[in-house]
Amino acid sequence: MKNLKLDAIRAAYERGENITELLREEGADSNSIEAIEIAYDLQSGTYINGLLKDKRNFEERAAEIGEILALHVSYLDTFLDCGAGELTTLSGISHYLPMNTKMLAFDLSISRLNTGLRFASRAMRYDLFGGLEAFSASMDHIPLNDNSIDVIFTNHSLEPNYGRELHILKELLRVSRKKLLLFEPSFEDNSEEGQSRMKKLGYVRNLPKWIREAGGVIVDKFPLRCVSNRLNPTYCYVVEKEDRGLSFKLSEICFRCPISHAELKDRGSYLWSRDGALAYPKINNISLLRSKDAILMFHE
Structure with missing residues (x-):
């Protein structure tokens, strides 16, 4: 991804530039996950505003x-x-x-x-x-x-x-x-x-x-x-x-660490895996469960 500062990216967005195109590597025909995240985060609220107008x-x-x-x-x-x-x-x-x-x-x-x-x-x-x-x-x-x-x-x-x-x-x-x-x-x-x-x-x-x-x-x-x-x-x-041989029992919902795949325990303000030795924080009760959000933590 092009090395642009976030304030410069925000200014480009406010000028009406397409952010995923702006951040795409030269010659690439696909969008990086980072470019998609930045583009959509900048747009926060626009979908709701559009809905209210129509x-x-x-x-x-x-x-x-x-x-x-x-x-x-x-x-x-x-x-x-x-x-x-x-x-x-x-x-x-x-x-x-x-x-x-x-x-x-x-x-x-x-x-x-x-x-x-x-x-x-x-x-x-x-x-x-x-x-x-x-x-x-x-x-x-x-x-x-x-x-x-x-x-x-x-x-x-x-x-x-x-x-x-x-x-x-x-x-x-x-x-x-x-x-x-x-x-x-x-x-x-x-x-x-x-x-x-x-x-x-x-x-x-x-x-x-x-x-x-x-x-x-x-x-x-x-x-x-x-x-x-x-x-x-x-x-x-x-x-x-293709393989649909699953039972009709109620499915169990359990978050797992995106890095170690170990089961995560909800501790209120964060989720933690003892086996994976990683913790994941929450913001406004929204769990941040991407690998980049992991915090090293062997012990509680």
Whole structure:
């Protein structure tokens, strides 16, 4: 990533420059995780502001996605929103999920989660907000145990990760027990102009190929009606694991260290693994669970 100071990056953002393009290494056609984090953190609050200016479009899109999810999420399921951003979509679709759904959500950006939790406290279905667990993490190192989440959901969060599709999809399938519901752009079904734009922005391509290679089976794929940008149409990919021989017992949710994979114990203001000798802090009760957040701690 280009060596720019954060104040210079903020100034570029305020001038309207595309931050992921600005931070992309010369000659690279993909975005680094650091560039994605900085770009989205700077944008914190813009999605909520946009929603408030066009509530009808938000409600229509939330209804379309929510009705699809309602067909796949069952009573007592665990549900994980990966790359949840400002929790706008999760708040909207919460009104379509079954009672007693256990919801979790993570994002790279702590600023977006802070902003999003304030919004969700008023916009999300109250019973589900009370049990929501929000944490900061990366999709390529999800700090959860294998087969611990029934249904995993993405909404244009795979989008900026061209070049990392296979690794991320393997992680999503590792953590899931039942299904992935991926609401992402389709390069193959886009127009020539749209494909050119996706290449320029470092967006994902060939998702069906990478899903198969990751060990997933696409049981359905279809376009959404509500699309805000005709050059970036959303498709729903309904994905199951090739190996679906899991029991119907309730899944156990347990955070694990993204470095050692040891189980993390919640100590209130931090999470800690004695075996891994690492602690992870919290900000506003949001656990910071990326490898860069680890603090060496052999003893409590």
